[in-house]
Every structure is written in structure tokens, then in C-alpha cells.
Amino acid sequence: MGNNRKNLTQLFIPICLETLLYMLAGMVDTLMLSSVSDQAVGAVGTANTYIGIFIIMFSIISSGMVAVMTQNIGAGRPGVAFQARQLGLAFNAVLGIVMSFFLFFCSGPILSVVGIAEALRAPAETYLKIVGGGCILNALIPIFSSYMRAFGFSKEPLYATVIGNVVNLILNAFFLFSLHMGVKGVAIATVISRVINLVIVAVMAAALVKAKQNPERISNRSVIIQIIKVGFPSACETALYNIAMTLVIRFLNQMDTQGLNVTARSYAVQITNFSYCVGAALAQANAILTGWRIGAKEYEACDRGTNKAAVIGIITAAGMATVIALCNGWIMKLFTDDPLMISLVGKLLFMDIALEIGRVSNLVYGNALKTSGDAVFPVVIGAIFMFLFAAGGTWLFGVKLGLLAVGSYIGLASDECVRAVGMFLRWRSGKWKEKRLIEED
Numbered sequence: 001m002g003n004n005r006k007n008l009t010q011l012f013i014p015i016c017l018e019t020l021l022y023m024l025a026g027m028v029d030t031l032m033l034s035s036v037s038d039q040a041v042g043a044v045g046t047a048n049t050y051i052g053i054f055i056i057m058f059s060i061i062s063s064g065m066v067a068v069m070t071q072n073i074g075a076g077r078p079g080v081a082f083q084a085r086q087l088g089l090a091f092n093a094v095l096g097i098v099m100s101f102f103l104f105f106c107s108g109p110i111l112s113v114v115g116i117a118e119a120l121r122a123p124a125e126t127y128l129k130i131v132g133g134g135c136i137l138n139a140l141i142p143i144f145s146s147y148m149r150a151f152g153f154s155k156e157p158l159y160a161t162v163i164g165n166v167v168n169l170i171l172n173a174f175f176l177f178s179l180h181m182g183v184k185g186v187a188i189a190t191v192i193s194r195v196i197n198l199v200i201v202a203v204m205a206a207a208l209v210k211a212k213q214n215p216e217r218i219s220n221r222s223v224i225i226q227i228i229k230v231g232f233p234s235a236c237e238t239a240l241y242n243i244a245m246t247l248v249i250r251f252l253n254q255m256d257t258q259g260l261n262v263t264a265r266s267y268a269v270q271i272t273n274f275s276y277c278v279g280a281a282l283a284q285a286n287a288i289l290t291g292w293r294i295g296a297k298e299y300e301a302c303d304r305g306t307n308k309a310a311v312i313g314i315i316t317a318a319g320m321a322t323v324i325a326l327c328n329g330w331i332m333k334l335f336t337d338d339p340l341m342i343s344l345v346g347k348l349l350f351m352d353i354a355l356e357i358g359r360v361s362n363l364v365y366g367n368a369l370k371t372s373g374d375a376v377f378p379v380v381i382g383a384i385f386m387f388l389f390a391a392g393g394t395w396l397f398g399v400k401l402g403l404l405a406v407g408s409y410i411g412l413a414s415d416e417c418v419r420a421v422g423m424f425l426r427w428r429s430g431k432w433k434e435k436r437l438i439e440e441d
């Protein structure tokens with residue numbers, strides 16, 4: 001590990017900026033697409049939800065790989081960390097190719113099965129075919145980025161994201177305003193920018209991290225077991241979340257024939273990503289520290305650090321969400337002049353304050369639990385409350401009681417807050433201290 005072992009701030013700031021830029025790219029896409037139509041915005045938002053559902057298998061390896069790498073780095077075994085990366089890279093490359101072919105050739109049938117507002121179908125299918133067909137990039141980029149972060153190189157993935165975003169912005173403007181390609185142009189720009197991002201992180205990882213030179217290795221079987229021990233439950237949680245979100249989107253599509261409610265959600269999600277990114281970055285930074293500390297058996301420092309990250313995350317994310325909600329009218333005028341859409345999104349943004357408080361707690365404590373090796377609990381609690389509150393709440397409050405998108409956000413916020421309490425209580429119990437992945441010599 002050497003001198004690259006950094007503190008929370010040193011890890012958090014580059015990761016936060018990288019996450020913010022990633023979210024900003026989505027907002028820029030939305031802003032540019034809004035010049036085409038609100039339906040184009042809703043179509044891309046819906047397609048991205050379904051793309052997320054079909055690439056969750058990538059997280060089996062990537063999330064487990066982070067836990068294995070950081071714990072072995074903390075224990076002074078960088079060679080094993082490199083070994084974990086190689087296995088993760090091979091697995092995700094094969095799976096990424098399979099999923100890319102599937103999403104490219106089956107985009108139409110997928111949308112038919114899950115259901116989508118007719119006004120959104122054509123542009124959603126176009127976006128799903130192109131961006132989904134390039135989902136191998138989603139499989140490989142996190143492998144190289146996580147590998148560098150695990151060794152303390154947190155700025156380099158940021159540089160790659162900056163370059164990718166600039167390319168995406170330029171190509172979006174070219175395809176939309178010069179060639180008038182609409183959703184198809186945005187999709188092509190997204191794929192090209194991700195290709196460039198992948199090339200940069202792969203080259204930087206090879207140049208900066210010299211763990212390959214460390215001769216220490218263990219059996220591939222042992223590494224794979226360690227990765228799956230964390231990765232499989234984490235992937236199950238992600239799968240359950242995406243299935244629940246699929247139900248939420250399906251219910252939203254049923255609320256009106258023009259896609260008004262699902263489009264409002266797409267706008268709200270893009271805007272609130274700015275408050276979400278703080279919690280996500282803190283969770284990633286703290287997860288790296290958690291792995292290092294557990295590998296070195298520094299349990300008390302791990303406990304204090306995670307609680308500190310959660311408090312910072314709650315205060316910051318809630319504050320940002322409040323500012324965004326108060327400025328909702330001005331923000332929405334950047335996207336649309338439709339007073340009905342502006343009013344609806346404004347209501348969702350105020351409700352998002354409670355949602356962000358719960359979500360940031362879930363992210364920080366949940367990621368810490370997974371990295372420690374205690375990855376089963378988040379799945380269990382998620383299996384119960386994602387469907388009971390998120391999906392069930394959307395149906396009950398949104399469809400049955402007629403509150404529409406506002407009712408959906410009542411269910412979503414309830415889900416995040418209830419699971420947050422469960423994650424905190426699990427962390428406080430200290431059972432995660434017994435879940436260390438590394439076997440004693």
C-alpha cells in the first residue's frame with residue numbers, strides 16, 4: 001500500500017468530482033434532449049432504467065472485487081489484489097460481450113414485455129439498442145477504475161471521466177444540432193465517450209499500479225470464492241432494486257398515456273443526482289477505507305470512520321436536496337416551459353429531501369457492510385422493503401389512491417428511510433467484525 005493509503009477527504013474529493021461529472025453528463029443529455037421533446041427525455045430515462053436491469057450481473061464481480069482487493073492491500077498482499085482484478089476483468093469481459101449482443105438484438109421484445117407508454121416506445125428502443133449494445137463498456141470501466149482507487153489512485157479515474165464528458169458534450173451538440181439525429185445521436189455520443197474513458201483508465205492502471213510485480217498469489221479458486229461471497233449477495237441486492245424500479249416505472253407508465261408522470265420522474269432523477277452524488281462518493285471512499293482497515297484489523301478506526309462518513313453524508317445531501325427543492329422553478333425552466341411539468345417536478349423535488357436522507361445512510365452503511373464481508377444482510381432487508389414500500393407504495397399511493405408520481409415518491413422515500421434504519425442497526429451490532437474475508441495464515 002505504501003504512501004498511497006489516503007484519508008477520507010483525499011479519497012472522497014476526487015470520487016465526488018468524478019461522480020458529479022458523471023451525473024452532470026446525464027443532466028446535459030437531458031437538457032439537450034429537452035430541446036427535442038419531453039417524450040425524448042422520458043424515453044431515455046426509461047431505457048436507462050432497463051439497461052441497468054440487464055447489466056446487474058457485472059456487479060457480482062466488481063463489488064466483490066473491491067472488497068477482496070482492499071482487504072488484501074490492507075493486509076500487505078498487493079499481489080493477491082492484482083490477481084482479483086485479473087479474474088474480475090476476465091469474467092466481466094465475457095459477460096459484457098454476451099449482454100451487449102442480447103440488448104442490441106432484443107431491445108424491441110424487452111420493451112414489449114416490460115411495458116412502456118406508446119409515445120416513448122420508438123426513441124426508447126433506439127437508445128436501448130445502441131447504448132445497451134455497448135454495455136460491455138459498463139462492465140470494464142469499473143474494473144480498472146476500482147483497481148486504481150483500491151491502491152489509492154483516486155484522481156486518475158476523475159481525469160478519464162472529465163475527458164469522456166467533454167467528448168460526450170461535443171458529440172451531443174454535433175449530433176443533435178448539426179445532424180439533427182435526436183435520441184440516436186445522444187446514444188452514439190454516449191458510446192463513443194465511454195470507449196475513450198475505457199482506453200484511458202486501462203492505460204493509467206497499467207502505468208501506475210505495479211502490484212503485478214508482487215509475487216504473492218493464492219489459488220484462483222480461493223480468490224473467486226472470496227469475490228463471490230461479497231459479489232453475489234451484492235448483485236442480488238442490485239437485482240432486487242432494479243426489479244423493484246421496473247415495477248415502479250411500469251406503474252408510472254400506467255398513470256397516463258402521454259408519459260407525463262414517468263417523464264417527471266426522469267427530470268427529477270437527473271436534477272437530484274447532484275445531491276445523490278455526495279452520498280455515493282462518500283460511500284465509495286469509506287468502502288475503500290473499510291477494506292484497508294479490516295485487512296489490517298483496525299476495527300475501531302473502521303467503526304468511527306463509517307459513522308463519521310454517514311453523518312457528513314446526511315448533512316450534505318439533505319442540505320443540497322433542500323436547496324435544489326427551493327430552486328426547483330428556476331431549474332426546471334432550463335428544461336421545459338410546460339407549467340404542469342414544472343409544478344409536478346417541483347413537488348417531487350421537495351419529497352426527495354426525505355429520500356436523500358435515507359439513501360445516503362443506505363449507501364454509506366450498506367457499502368461498508370459489503371466491503372467488510374457482511375453482504376447478506378443488505379439483501380435480506382432489501383428483499384422485504386424494496387417491494388413492500390418502493391413498488392408497493394407506488395401502486396398503493398400512486399395508482400390506487402390516485403396521487404400519481406407524488407404517491408410513487410412517498411413509497412420510494414419510505415423504502416430508503418426504513419432500510420437506512422436497518423443498515424445502521426446492523427452496523428451498530430458489530431457483527432461485521434466477524435466477516436473478514438482474508439484467511440489467517
